[in-house]
Amino acid sequence: MSDTNARRLGLTLGLFLLAGSSVIQMASAELPAEPIPNVATISPDYPESLLFAQDTNFDAIIAGRVVLVDVATDNHNYKGALDAAQFATFAESRRRSELYVAETFYSRGTRGTRTDVLTIYDKGSLAPIDELVLPGGKRGLFVSERYAMQLIDDDHILLVYNFTPAASVTLVDIDRREILNEINIPGCGLVYPSGKRGFASLCSNGSIHAVQFDKAGKVTSEKKLPSFFDVDDDPLFDKPVYIGGIAWFPSFKGDIQALDLSGDTPQVGVRWSLLSKAERRQNWRPGGWQIASVDDAGLIYVLMHKDGKGGSHKDGGEEVWVFEHAKKQRVQRIKLKTWGISIEATRGPAPYLGVVNAEMQLDVYDAKSGKWLKQIGNVGGTPLSLYARR
Amino acid sequence: MKWLDKLTTSFSRNLVHRTSRRHVLTRLGTLAMGGAALPLLPIARAAAQGGYPGVAAQSTGNPEDPGDPTQCEYWRYCAIDGFLCACCGGTQNSCPPGSEMSPLTWIGTCQNPADGKHYIISYNDCCGKTSCGRCACNRNEGDTPLYRAQSNNDTDWCIGTKSSVYTCSTAVILGVSLEQGG
Numbered sequence A: 001m002s003d004t005n006a007r008r009l010g011l012t013l014g015l016f017l018l019a020g021s022s023v024i025q026m027a028s029a030e031l032p033a034e035p036i037p038n039v040a041t042i043s044p045d046y047p048e049s050l051l052f053a054q055d056t057n058f059d060a061i062i063a064g065r066v067v068l069v070d071v072a073t074d075n076h077n078y079k080g081a082l083d084a085a086q087f088a089t090f091a092e093s094r095r096r097s098e099l100y101v102a103e104t105f106y107s108r109g110t111r112g113t114r115t116d117v118l119t120i121y122d123k124g125s126l127a128p129i130d131e132l133v134l135p136g137g138k139r140g141l142f143v144s145e146r147y148a149m150q151l152i153d154d155d156h157i158l159l160v161y162n163f164t165p166a167a168s169v170t171l172v173d174i175d176r177r178e179i180l181n182e183i184n185i186p187g188c189g190l191v192y193p194s195g196k197r198g199f200a201s202l203c204s205n206g207s208i209h210a211v212q213f214d215k216a217g218k219v220t221s222e223k224k225l226p227s228f229f230d231v232d233d234d235p236l237f238d239k240p241v242y243i244g245g246i247a248w249f250p251s252f253k254g255d256i257q258a259l260d261l262s263g264d265t266p267q268v269g270v271r272w273s274l275l276s277k278a279e280r281r282q283n284w285r286p287g288g289w290q291i292a293s294v295d296d297a298g299l300i301y302v303l304m305h306k307d308g309k310g311g312s313h314k315d316g317g318e319e320v321w322v323f324e325h326a327k328k329q330r331v332q333r334i335k336l337k338t339w340g341i342s343i344e345a346t347r348g349p350a351p352y353l354g355v356v357n358a359e360m361q362l363d364v365y366d367a368k369s370g371k372w373l374k375q376i377g378n379v380g381g382t383p384l385s386l387y388a389r390r
Numbered sequence B: 001m002k003w004l005d006k007l008t009t010s011f012s013r014n015l016v017h018r019t020s021r022r023h024v025l026t027r028l029g030t031l032a033m034g035g036a037a038l039p040l041l042p043i044a045r046a047a048a049q050g051g052y053p054g055v056a057a058q059s060t061g062n063p064e065d066p067g068d069p070t071q072c073e074y075w076r077y078c079a080i081d082g083f084l085c086a087c088c089g090g091t092q093n094s095c096p097p098g099s100e101m102s103p104l105t106w107i108g109t110c111q112n113p114a115d116g117k118h119y120i121i122s123y124n125d126c127c128g129k130t131s132c133g134r135c136a137c138n139r140n141e142g143d144t145p146l147y148r149a150q151s152n153n154d155t156d157w158c159i160g161t162k163s164s165v166y167t168c169s170t171a172v173i174l175g176v177s178l179e180q181g182g
Helices: A003-027 A058-063 A277-281 B007-019 B042-049
Strands: A050-055 A065-070 A078-083 A089-092 A098-106 A114-122 A128-134 A149-152 A157-163 A167-173 A178-184 A188-193 A198-203 A208-213 A219-225 A241-243 A246-250 A255-260 A267-273 A292-294 A299-305 A317-324 A329-345 A352-357 A362-366 A372-376 A385-388 B081-083 B107-111 B118-122 B125-127 B136-138 B166-169 B172-176
Touching (some): A050 A089, A128 A167, A241 A292
Antiparallel strands (some): A050 A065, A246 A255
16 A cells, blocks of 8 residues: 555545544433432341341441442442441431431540540431430440440330349430430340330349339340250350240250240240250250341241361351241251351341351341352451341 | 350351361451352461461460460450450450450350360450450350350450450459369
């Protein structure tokens, strides 16, 4: 090709490309300018498929958080987060559009003056809208534990468990943002909602401390019930699931114990084994952090591991077993894709099963079929507790 | 402290070392992994070989107190849960400089392989600086739920200190356990 021809070809190609780009430009509108600032909100009417994942954040415990995760959507699973400092506790209100975090701060970060505070978040903005200082610097500090803070009395009263190591419970009137009372529970721990307006705590010898009070927080009955299990031989996990007013406590060695907390006085219920004889010989045991969950159909999910032994109760597990308590039968056995540490079923007729796995990632299963659906990564450094909607 | 923590971590290490199951491992540096389905990650291999990546071995210097205080398998750590202070500027029985040892704690009983005796071990937390983050170890022999606090390792035992902020964990010998054959 001569130089002249080459130039002509180049010119022709150039005009063609220029014309083409003009066509493209004419066909597409320019992107509009976008507003600044611009902060997303979420609908306060959270879906049934939402889980709250509490990240204790072991590598910087003073900066924990609670992440809202919608496990059902194809994207935007991470909906937002709340700060939850220093071994915080978390609860969602059913009645008010609020979320509660009890947390602990120091005036100089890790040092200085301690302030325990109940921070109240709005469900739509996820911004703090109010707070109540919890006096005395006595809030108990533990790895995320749902039974260290509970709403009762149609969510009018919030119970906060204290440990100094003297054990007590602070009663907070949520509507008036007032502290009503503090009830000592020596030798006992945690708060399990019980009766019309009260709680039961388990005690170090396997007994129960049960308290009822009036709307003003004044104690109306207080009972110490005898030991009903052997803490030395086969402790009950401190994380039961509730079905109606009955709390079901798995035990370290694989039993499940019912405790009827619907009335003012707890009633010890049935106890049965989660294991067949063959499974017992193989030392299948519950284990992990959040070892059990329940769905709206009343099915109980328990995280299980084989070859269990003394000290394996936090190891997690390779399977989730699903039980129908009325029949005392296992109805499903879910083999996990990755070793699990904590589990939680979502609300609704077609629940998902969230599993925090040993790599601290959130696996999502279809709870009915047991099929693994997806993994939602990096919802936190150590998101050990999952909370379904209430 | 004691949190279950990195749980995996420790168990991981425990499983790896003591039962030869490979459940753990992780991005924390130790964590558990789900059985044979997962590849053995580098960190797991390190754990399987004993020791945390980048942490040099130590010795107490006393043959009657055998083992490596920077390893989760060190005999005193049978009910520990937290970051090992030996990896954080302290030792198995001392806190890192500038932190404060909690006077309150939980208690475990561990067997010393050198003399076969069971010792009462006090797992005092070190407090007042942010989480050390090294050598996370969680072992739960004798650990009980939160309602029996004195033997629970999920509690932040930075109680009675100026700050409740958890830094790392020690394992201090209190004496021989008379009950278990000292």
